[in-house]
Amino acid sequence: MQPDALIALFDQQAPGYDRQWAKTAAIRDCMYLVLDPLLAGLPDSARVLCVGVGTGQELAHLAQAFPGWRFTALDPSGAMLEACRVRAQAEGFLERCDFHHGFLDTLPDTAPFDAATSFLVSQFLVDTTARTRFFADIAARLVPGGVLASSDLAADTASADYAVLLPAWMRMMAMADVTPEALDRIRQAYRDDVGVLPPAKIAALLQAGGFDAPTLFFQAGLIHAWCSRRAG
Numbered sequence: 026m027q028p029d030a031l032i033a034l035f036d037q038q039a040p041g042y043d044r045q046w047a048k049t050a051a052i053r054d055c056m057y058l059v060l061d062p063l064l065a066g067l068p069d070s071a072r073v074l075c076v077g078v079g080t081g082q083e084l085a086h087l088a089q090a091f092p093g094w095r096f097t098a099l100d101p102s103g104a105m106l107e108a109c110r111v112r113a114q115a116e117g118f119l120e121r122c123d124f125h126h127g128f129l130d131t132l133p134d135t136a137p138f139d140a141a142t143s144f145l146v147s148q149f150l151v152d153t154t155a156r157t158r159f160f161a162d163i164a165a166r167l168v169p170g171g172v173l174a175s176s177d178l179a180a181d182t183a184s185a186d187y188a189v190l191l192p193a194w195m196r197m198m199a200m201a202d203v204t205p206e207a208l209d210r211i212r213q214a215y216r217d218d219v220g221v222l223p224p225a226k227i228a229a230l231l232q233a234g235g236f237d238a239p240t241l242f243f244q245a246g247l248i249h250a251w252c253s254r255r256a257g
């Protein structure tokens with residue numbers, strides 16, 4: 026998807042984004058349950074870069090779970106980032122956050138981060154070279170050994186498994202009250218604008234971007250999540 030179209034898509038989704046995904050929160054919460062112990066070894070005063078922070082779901086969780094951490098919240102969608110800022114203020118962690126409106130290449134130089142998150146973001150880069158560069162740009166912002174927690178939709182779309190999983194995934198969203206119009210948009214996006222790749226391929230892109238052997242720590246339906254360390 027072209028950057029302008031992507032920004033327009035998420036600007037448009039921002040007001041209803043949290044409501045739209047409220048009934049699938051169990052998936053996110055389960056992922057955080059497994060993620061937190063993986064991040065528990067980071068410094069008490071860790072600095073964390075949240076790439077594609079959206080409305081701030083992961084930021085809100087991590088801010089609550091790790092009260093000494095500071096965050097840089099980055100998103101190219103101004104409306105998503107503003108929703109994140111409003112949430113940070115409402116939930117009392119605004120002063121621990123910096124906000125950057127734009128893609129990662131526009132973030133001014135900073136001291137390297139201890140960790141980064143990027144949940145359901147790289148999948149919007151259908152071109153694998155651009156997707157590898159996306160991971161490499163995150164790696165370049167981390168201290169050596171710094172951690173990236175990331176997730177993406179992943180599947181071998183040519184497999185019999187996908188023929189079972191995709192309709193069930195769409196049905197789950199319908200049962201979770203995602204509107205029929207949104208479902209149509211999602212179905213079209215999966216076909217045209219989302220790089221749904223086999224999990225091993227995404228792990229290989231993470232490695233090509235400069236991360237040591239990524240650990241797949243969570244899967245629910247099509248969502249897969251990895252914990253990776255910057256090489257070196």
Ligand SMILES: C[S@@+](CC[C@H](N)C(=O)[O-])C[C@H]1O[C@@H](n2cnc3c(N)ncnc32)[C@H](O)[C@@H]1O
Binds near residue numbers: 079105143
């Ligand atoms: C599906 S939402 C996920 C938001 C949040 N991480 C979550 O899990 O709820 C994807 C977000 O990534 C942002 N995004 C898409 N492509 C991006 C890119 N190349 N760099 C940074 N953010 C991007 C979008 O604007 C959107 O807010």
